[in-house]
Amino acid sequence: MRDDLRLDGVGRRYGLRGPWILRGVDLAIRPGTLTRVEGANGTGKSTLLRLLARVDAPTEGRVTGRPRTAYVPERFPAALPFTAVGYLTHLGAVHGLSRPAAARAAGEWLERFGAAAYAATPMTALSKGSSQKVAVAQALLAAPELLVLDEAWTGLDAGTRAELERAVAERIAGGGAVVFVDHDPHRLAGAPDTTYTVRDGALERRTAQDSPTPSGPHVLVEAQGPPDGRLPVAGHPGVTSAEEIVPGTHRLAVRASHSDVVLRVLLTARPPWHVARVSADPVDADARRAAHGSGPDRPGHDQESPR
Numbered sequence: 001m002r003d004d005l006r007l008d009g010v011g012r013r014y015g016l017r018g019p020w021i022l023r024g025v026d027l028a029i030r031p032g033t034l035t036r037v038e039g040a041n042g043t044g045k046s047t048l049l050r051l052l053a054r055v056d057a058p059t060e061g062r063v064t065g066r067p068r069t070a071y072v073p074e075r076f077p078a079a080l081p082f083t084a085v086g087y088l089t090h091l092g093a094v095h096g097l098s099r100p101a102a103a104r105a106a107g108e109w110l111e112r113f114g115a116a117a118y119a120a121t122p123m124t125a126l127s128k129g130s131s132q133k134v135a136v137a138q139a140l141l142a143a144p145e146l147l148v149l150d151e152a153w154t155g156l157d158a159g160t161r162a163e164l165e166r167a168v169a170e171r172i173a174g175g176g177a178v179v180f181v182d183h184d185p186h187r188l189a190g191a192p193d194t195t196y197t198v199r200d201g202a203l204e205r206r207t208a209q210d211s212p213t214p215s216g217p218h219v220l221v222e223a224q225g226p227p228d229g230r231l232p233v234a235g236h237p238g239v240t241s242a243e244e245i246v247p248g249t250h251r252l253a254v255r256a257s258h259s260d261v262v263l264r265v266l267l268t269a270r271p272p273w274h275v276a277r278v279s280a281d282p283v284d285a286d287a288r289r290a291a292h293g294s295g296p297d298r299p300g301h302d303q304e305s306p307r
């Protein structure tokens with residue numbers, strides 16, 4: 001994603017005399033960022049996401065920027081005259097992939113979400129959970145620059161929910177932007193760069209720096225890449241700090257909750273990075289000892305934490 005997607009003075013109401021759902025909304029979605037939208041029921045979260053995905057137009061104000069966008073709507077129209085793989089291949093072609101590339105990507109995403117067995121099943125015969133996997137796969141197929149997810153985790157099993165979180169982290173690490181609504185307050189906890197609360201038609205903004213959430217446990221990752229290679233997880237929300245200790249070797253402090261995602265991005269980068277070492281962050285070990293009240297009188301605890 002090269003440019004911001006911007007909303008300037010945006011308002012939306014349904015019908016000529018309907019109440020304003022959103023009014024005077026200014027918002028910029030930047031490349032490589034994760035944005036959460038929250039708010040009480042019926043406050044206008046889906047309305048905002050539809051405007052960002054450009055499947056709806058504002059009643060007043062302007063939307064500028066045209067990133068390649070994919071959208072998972074709150075209600076996916078599952079009654080479509082396709083098989084799962086047929087639908088995904090068709091959508092991949094619509095997103096600009098060649099037919100063989102679209103078919104390949106369709107197969108890969110169905111496999112990744114544990115739905116390969118349903119590839120040839122008509123969409124109308126899929127269970128709710130399986131059709132939600134197709135809804136999510138169609139959005140990820142063509143590596144969109146902007147991914148808009150409206151309750152996309154709803155109805156997915158635990159394994160697929162985790163896989164979708166990983167896919168989100170990969171999009172951001174690849175320079176894309178992701179905007180999501182989810183009823184689970186722990187979804188991607190600690191990861192959003194910005195959270196907006198929709199209230200009374202306006203947006204209240206909270207950034208990661210304002211967040212009361214403690215930074216939590218970290219691990220240290222030492223990774224080696226090609227000389228002059230760009231760190232594939234630069235700017236990733238799970239990476240708290242990154243330092244090039246010798247040319248080509250980087251030491252990263254990574255939130256433990258994001259370590260599997262970060263390692264996966266490093267190992268699947270092209271060319272792949274070599275992960276030389278993963279260890280507990282000694283800063284966290286100190287914090288843990290302090291929290292548990294152990295000290296010189298409990299020397300055994302020192303040995304648990306490599307320095």
Ligand SMILES: Nc1ncnc2c1ncn2[C@@H]1O[C@H](COP(=O)(O)OP(=O)(O)OP(=O)(O)O)[C@@H](O)[C@H]1O
Binds near residue numbers: 021041043047
């Ligand atoms: N197409 C439409 N026509 C008329 N009114 C609509 C339409 N879409 C949404 N609304 C109304 O706009 C308001 C905001 O709806 P929206 O779905 O954006 O809120 P939401 O915060 O996403 O809600 P929820 O949390 O229940 O999904 C609601 O009062 C809803 O009834």
